[in-house]
Amino acid sequence: MNGSSHQEPMTLESGATAAVIGGGPAGAFFALHLLRRARQLHRDVRVLIFERRRAATGTALPCGPGSWKGCNYCAGGISPKLNDVLADLGLRLPEAVIQSRIHSITIQGFWKNIELEVPAGRDMLSVYRGSRPVRRPDRFHSFDSFLLEEALKAGAELLSGEVVDVRRAGDGKPLIRRRANGADIETPADLAVFAVGVNEVANASASGTPVLQALRRLLPDFVPPRLRRALIFELEGQPGLPASLADAIHFVEYGSKSLPLEMCSLVPKRDFLTVVLVGASIDAATRCEGNREILKQFLELPHIRKLIAPGVRLTPACACSPNMVVGSAKNPFGDRVAAVGDLVTARLYKDGILSAYLTAQALAETVLTTGIDARSLQEGYGPTLRRFARDNRFAAVVFLLHRVFFSSSVLSRVLYQAAITERKTTPRADRRLEQILWRIASGDDEYQAIFRAMVHPATVWSILTGGMLITLRNYLTELVFGLRWEGFGRFTTGVPLERLEAKRREFARLIADASVAVPEKLEFERMYTIQIRASRERILEQLGRFGEADRRYLRPRWVQIRRAAGVPLTPGCVIRYEVFCRHFAFSLILEQVVGGHLAVYRVQNGFAEGGVLIFEIEQRNEETCALSIYVAFNFARGRRWWTRPFCQFFRRLFPAFVHDVLWNHSLCRLKDLVETDHEKADRPSAACCTEPIASTAND
Numbered sequence: 002m003n004g005s006s007h008q009e010p011m012t013l014e015s016g017a018t019a020a021v022i023g024g025g026p027a028g029a030f031f032a033l034h035l036l037r038r039a040r041q042l043h044r045d046v047r048v049l050i051f052e053r054r055r056a057a058t059g060t061a062l063p064c065g066p067g068s069w070k071g072c073n074y075c076a077g078g079i080s081p082k083l084n085d086v087l088a089d090l091g092l093r094l095p096e097a098v099i100q101s102r103i104h105s106i107t108i109q110g111f112w113k114n115i116e117l118e119v120p121a122g123r124d125m126l127s128v129y130r131g132s133r134p135v136r137r138p139d140r141f142h143s144f145d146s147f148l149l150e151e152a153l154k155a156g157a158e159l160l161s162g163e164v165v166d167v168r169r170a171g172d173g174k175p176l177i178r179r180r181a182n183g184a185d186i187e188t189p190a191d192l193a194v195f196a197v198g199v200n201e202v203a204n205a206s207a208s209g210t211p212v213l214q215a216l217r218r219l220l221p222d223f224v225p226p227r228l229r230r231a232l233i234f235e236l237e238g239q240p241g242l243p244a245s246l247a248d249a250i251h252f253v254e255y256g257s258k259s260l261p262l263e264m265c266s267l268v269p270k271r272d273f274l275t276v277v278l279v280g281a282s283i284d285a286a287t288r289c290e291g292n293r294e295i296l297k298q299f300l301e302l303p304h305i306r307k308l309i310a311p312g313v314r315l316t317p318a319c320a321c322s323p324n325m326v327v328g329s330a331k332n333p334f335g336d337r338v339a340a341v342g343d344l345v346t347a348r349l350y351k352d353g354i355l356s357a358y359l360t361a362q363a364l365a366e367t368v369l370t371t372g373i374d375a376r377s378l379q380e381g382y383g384p385t386l387r388r389f390a391r392d393n394r395f396a397a398v399v400f401l402l403h404r405v406f407f408s409s410s411v412l413s414r415v416l417y418q419a420a421i422t423e424r425k426t427t428p429r430a431d432r433r434l435e436q437i438l439w440r441i442a443s444g445d446d447e448y449q450a451i452f453r454a455m456v457h458p459a460t461v462w463s464i465l466t467g468g469m470l471i472t473l474r475n476y477l478t479e480l481v482f483g484l485r486w487e488g489f490g491r492f493t494t495g496v497p498l499e500r501l502e503a504k505r506r507e508f509a510r511l512i513a514d515a516s517v518a519v520p521e522k523l524e525f526e527r528m529y530t531i532q533i534r535a536s537r538e539r540i541l542e543q544l545g546r547f548g549e550a551d552r553r554y555l556r557p558r559w560v561q562i563r564r565a566a567g568v569p570l571t572p573g574c575v576i577r578y579e580v581f582c583r584h585f586a587f588s589l590i591l592e593q594v595v596g597g598h599l600a601v602y603r604v605q606n607g608f609a610e611g612g613v614l615i616f617e618i619e620q621r622n623e624e625t626c627a628l629s630i631y632v633a634f635n636f637a638r639g640r641r642w643w644t645r646p647f648c649q650f651f652r653r654l655f656p657a658f659v660h661d662v663l664w665n666h667s668l669c670r671l672k673d674l675v676e677t678d679h680e681k682a683d684r685p686s687a688a689c690c691t692e693p694i695a696s697t698a699n700d
C-alpha cells in the first residue's frame with residue numbers, strides 16, 4: 002500500500018474537487034453517491050467526470066445530446082440485485098433503454114436443458130451499454146448514457162476528452178491532463194478516482210495505456226486485476242429476434258472438442274442477440290482472424306444450431322474481444338488517489354455493473370466520512386475490496402464445480418435429473434438445487450452463500466437420490482427400450498408440482514368441454530408438457546404419424562405400436578400396442594379430435610381399459626406451442642377369479658417411471674423433429690450466415 006505519513010486523516014474539504022476519470026458505471030455511481038451523500042452531510046463537493054465517449058453537455062454530437070459513442074464491451078445483463086440497487090437509488094430505466102425483460106434463464110450442459118424462471122418479484126433486464134452495433138435503430142439510448150446523465154443531474158460536471166496523464170502537483174494534489182479537440186488541458190483536483198475499466202483500448206491489455214501508466218506512477222505498487230479475454234459478438238435477427246429467444250437468457254456450458262468453451266451466454270436485445278464466449282479457445286485465439294473462425298465454428302455447433310430458433314436468419318453485426326476481470330487489483334489506492342470498478346475487481350463472471358456500484362459506493366462513503374489519505378482509504382474502502390477477494394475465492398470453487406458438472410455428459414445428466422425430481426416433488430420455495438442454479442446464473446447471491454448451499458448435506462442427498470439413483474434407473478430403462486439421445490436435447494417434460502393442480506384443472510375443463518368420460522378416482526394419472534417452436538399444424542402433422550411404421554418418435558424396443566385401422570387424426574383410428582408379445586396387447590381408439598388442438602384416444606382393452614390418452618396443443622405465442630399429454634386410467638380388475646390376483650399384482654408393480662422415460666424421450670424427439678422439419682421447410686439457407694463482421698472500434 003502507498004503509505005501516508007500523516008497522523009491526521011486528509012479529508013475532502015469544503016469546496017474540494019473530486020476528479021472521476023471514466024464515466025462508465027463505476028464513475029457515474031461514484032459521482033452519484035458522493036454528491037447525494039455530501040448533500041445529506043451538508044458538505045460542499047465538486048465532482049468532475051472525465052469521459053471520452055461523451056461530448057460535454059450542450060455540445061452537439063452527431064447522434065444527439067446524452068448519447069454515447071462506441072461500445073462498452075458488455076452483454077448488458079442487468080441482474081435482479083442491480084435492479085434493486087437502481088430502485089433504491091430512485092433510478093428508473095427508461096423504456097427506450099430496456100432492450101428485453103427476461104422471463105427465464107436456461108442452463109444447457111451436454112444437451113440437457115434446465116430452464117429457470119425468473120422468480121416473482123425479481124427483475125432481470127437487458128440493455129445496451131453504448132451505441133453499438135451501428136445498425137441499431139435505437140442506438141441513441143444506452144444504459145451508460147442514462148446513468149451518466151443521472152450523475153450530471155445530481156450535480157456532476159462533464160469534461161469530455163481523453164485523460165492522457167495524471168500527476169501530482171507541487172502540493173501533492175492530482176493534476177489531470179486531458180486531450181480534447183486537439184488541445185491538452187490540465188485540471189487540478191483534490192482527489193483522483195480512476196474508473197477507466199480494463200478495456201480502455203479494445204483488444205489491448207490493461208497495462209500499456211497512458212492513463213494506466215499514470216496510475217502506476219502515482220501508485221507504484223498498484224497491480225491491475227487478473228484479466229481473461231472474452232469474445233463478444235452481436236447477431237442481428239432478420240427480421241427481428243424470434244419470440245423464443247426474445248425474453249430468455251441462455252447459458253451454454255460447453256463447446257466441442259475442437260472448440261473448447263466454458264461459458265457461452267446468449268442475451269436477447271430487441272433486434273439482436275448478444276453472444277459472449279469464454280473458454281480455452283478464446284484464451285488461445287490470435288486476435289481478429291482467430292475470432293472470426295471461432296464465431297463461425299460456434300454458430301455451426303449442433304447444439305447452438307438447435308438452440309437458435311429455426312427459420313431465423315442471424316447475421317453477425319460486430320465482434321470484439323474485450324477483457325473480463327477475474328481477480329482483484331493490489332494496492333489500488335494511495336493518498337488522494339483511488340481506483341474503482343473493473344480496475345479494482347468484479348464478481349467473477351457475473352454482475353460487473355453491480356460490482357462497479359459496490360466499489361464506487363464504498364469509496365464515496367469512505368472519502369466523505371473517513372478520509373482521502375492511504376490509511377483512511379485502507380480503513381474505509383479496504384474491507385469492501387477484501388470482501389470481493391474473499392467471495393471470489395468461493396466463486397472459483399463454485400464455477401469449478403459448475404463446470405465439472407455441466408461439461409460432463411454423465412454429471413450433467415445427474416444434475417438435470419436431480420433438478421427435475423426436485424421440481425416434481427418439492428414446493429418451489431424449498432427447492433435447493435433450483436435456487437442454487439438460479440443464484441449462480443443470475444448473480445442473486447454472494448458466492449460464499451452459494452458455495453455453502455452447494456455442499457450442504459441436503460443438496461448432496463438430493464443429487465444422490467433424486468439425481469444419481471434415478472439417472473441410473475432411467476438409464477437402464479433407456480437401455481432396455483433402446484432409446485438413444487443422439488443429436489437432440491433433453492428438456493423437462495414433467496409438470497412442476499406447483500402447476501400440477503392447474504394443469505389437472507385445465508385438462509378437466511378440456512375433458513368436460515369435449516364431453517369425454519374419464520374414470521372416477523384415478524389410479525394412474527400422468528401429465529407431460531413440452532414447448533415446441535412450430536405451428537400447431539406442424540405438430541399435428543407429426544402426431545398424425547402416431548402408429549405409422551416410419552415414424553421417428555415413440556419407437557421403444559419391445560413395444561410394437563402400429564395403426565391397426567382408420568385414418569390418422571380421424572375419429573375411429575385405432576392404434577394397437579403390443580408389449581413384449583402379442584398376448585400382452587391393448588388398443589387405443591381415437592374418440593374425438595376437437596378444433597385441431599385436442600385428440601382424445603380411449604384405451605379399449607388390456608390393463609388400462611377405459612382410460613384415456615389425450616394430446617393437447619396450446620398456442621403460446623406466434624412461434625411457440627405447448628404440446629401436453631394427459632394419461633389417466635384405472636387398472637383392470639380381472640374378469641375371472643383366477644385373473645384377479647394377477648391384476649392386483651400388476652397394479653402394485655406397475656413401473657410408472659417407464660411410462661415417464663418413454664414419453665420424455667418421445668416428446669423431446671418429437672420436438673426436435675417438428676423444429677427441424679420446420680427449419681428445413683422455412684429456411685433455405687444455413688442457420689446463421691457468417692458475413693464479414695465489423696470489429697468494434699473505439700470510435
Ligand SMILES: Cc1cc2nc3c(=O)[nH]c(=O)nc-3n(C[C@H](O)[C@H](O)[C@H](O)COP(=O)(O)OP(=O)(O)OC[C@H]3O[C@@H](n4cnc5c(N)ncnc54)[C@H](O)[C@@H]3O)c2cc1C
Binds near residue numbers: 023075078162232354
Ligand atoms: C464480454 C463481457 C460481458 C459482460 N457482461 C456483463 C453483463 O452482462 N452484466 C454485467 O453487469 N457486467 C458485465 N460485464 C462486466 C461489466 O462490463 C464491467 O464490470 C463494467 O463495465 C465495469 O464498469 P467500469 O465503470 O468499471 O468500467 P467501464 O464500463 O469499462 O467504463 C470505463 C469508462 O471509462 C472511460 N475511459 C476509459 N479510459 C478513459 C480515458 N483515458 N479518459 C476518459 N475516459 C476514459 C471509458 O470510455 C468508459 O466509459 C461484462 C464484461 C465483459 C468483458
